[in-house]
Amino acid sequence: MIKTVLATLAALFVLAGCNTIEGMGKDIGKAGDKxxxxxxxxx
Structure with a gap:
């Protein structure tokens, strides 16, 4: 349960950080590279 809450909060912060679809695509690409x-x- 706690892991789910933390994962959801982390996802919200990541999505809040990228204001556009292009930005989200770049963030996902960087995560894939890592x-x-x-x-x-x-x-």
């Missing part, structure tokens, strides 16, 4: 880097490092 996930890809972490995956490469763990190999």
């Amino acid at each position: 996930i890809e880097e972490a995956a490469k490092k763990s190999k």
Whole structure:
């Protein structure tokens, strides 16, 4: 339950930070890049 609340709050802060659809796309792209880097490092 607490994890769900924290995840929801984090998502709200992220979405509040990007004011446009373009900004949201850039944020999602950056998150994808970080996930890809972490995956490469763990190999």
